[in-house]
């Protein structure tokens with residue numbers, strides 16, 4: 001399963017260094033550091049702890065929460081259920097509590113692989129649904145809450161090297177995400193408050209499919225955001241600044 005959302009975590013591991021352009025609290029990991037993995041894990045933790053405010057110097061915007069305008073969950077027509085649902089004003093919390101479990105960077109080839117563990121990603125949004133269930137037409141709104149727990153993400157990036165103003169930079173050439181989620185619990189509130197049966201029927205219809213429908217949509221939306229940030233960081237800082245030789 002794709003899980004580009006959590007690549008934000010990997011991006012942080014890529015984003016450290018010491019130069020006048022970088023904040024002093026960001027830990028630098030030299031390429032020749034004999035214990036570079038420990039260094040990167042620590043650096044990763046520092047960058048991610050800044051999720052609430054982001055790191056403007058590195059073009060990392062706040063990511064706790066991550067904000068999304070709109071996600072569609074189209075259930076379409078299936079048997080007795082005809083449901084068209086969407087989430088708006090989506091907020092995702094929890095990426096900042098991620099830890100880097102392993103990392104492997106090849107500075108020659110540009111291969112960049114890491115594994116991240118996120119204890120919980122919490123999603124809050126306005127929910128709107130219309131359609132037909134149990135022969136009842138409905139059109140309602142409510143609050144949607146989702147909690148993905150035990151999220152393990154494998155990220156594979158390939159970077160291409162190029163020269164800008166006489167310095168080596170990295171450019172994102174390819175990305176691949178593989179994500180396993182232990183549990184995804186959802187909760188709908190205030191939906192058809194005056195009709196409990198309908199509320200339960202809609203929730204039951206969603207429960208079956210929402211994880212399958214929602215996850216790829218979330219991760220695809222975030223992929224764009226994340227890859228944009230990665231591109232900016234490596235465009236702004238030469239590789240020698242991010243990873244001194």
Ligand SMILES: *[C@@H]1O[C@H](CO)[C@@H](O)[C@H](O)[C@H]1NC(C)=O
Nearest residue numbers: 119120121122123147148149
């Ligand atoms: C999400 O689930 C985890 C694990 O059960 C829990 O610790 C956390 O408080 C939950 N978050 C929210 C906002 O419900």
